[in-house]
Amino acid sequence: MLQEIIKDEIRKLKPILSNYGIKLERFLAKGTTSYVFLGTFNEEKVVIKYQRPDTPRKTLEREAHILEILRGRNITGDLIFYTQIKGRELLVRKYVDGELLINTLPKKEDILKIAEKAYILDILGIDHGQIQGGKHIIIGGNDVWIIDFEKASTRRKPRNLTSAMAMLFLSNNVISRRISIEYGITRDFKEMLRSALREYKVSKDIEKVMEVLSIL
Secondary structure, three states, X not given: OHHXXXXXXXHHHHHHHHOXXXXXXEEEEEOOOEEEEEEEEOOXXXXXXXXXXOXXXXXXXXXXXXXXXXXXXXXXXXXXXXXXXXXXXXXEEEOOOOEEXXXXXXXXXXXXXXXXXXXXXXXXXXXXXXXXXXXXXXXXXXXXXXXXXXXXXXXXXXXXXXXHHHHHHHOOOHHHHHHHHHHOOOHHHHHXXXXXXXXXXXXXXOHHHHHHHOOO
């Protein structure tokens, strides 16, 4: 059933996207509120999100607004455009390549970059809202990216850095267990990190957190 629906969506979307110079390549995933496709624009890969017809929730305009704030900051794939077609939202952004954090072991430099980019989101007043799951951080060859800002908010108190550090070191999950074994994470390290994060919550100064991470 889903296959037939996707075929129909692709058939309808292809001529619309071609008007923008975008070629739809293939279906990637069924999200909570949208279908996700891979495409190309100016010979570069792009992600295409198209609101599902069976959901009234509109989340892509909010994501587009946040992607505009983040444009050029090397945190996520830059927005190419957002529009609505017959009441259905359509968002296109640059594709970022790599492995989901939940499926791989981050290097020390990856962990430092995750902290830095989560910190930038905090300073900008953007709360991602799902950063703690490990499914919205991409580990690439030379960089990391944070993706999928559909549930992000500029109204909530941002907790990106504390959530990311909890996911990587303090919570009991597949990511923290993998990191703990690889880096020999001790109880003392966790206590130092907790202390640094408590200070960060008050001062919004990342220096102590980065000092703790540097000893990995």
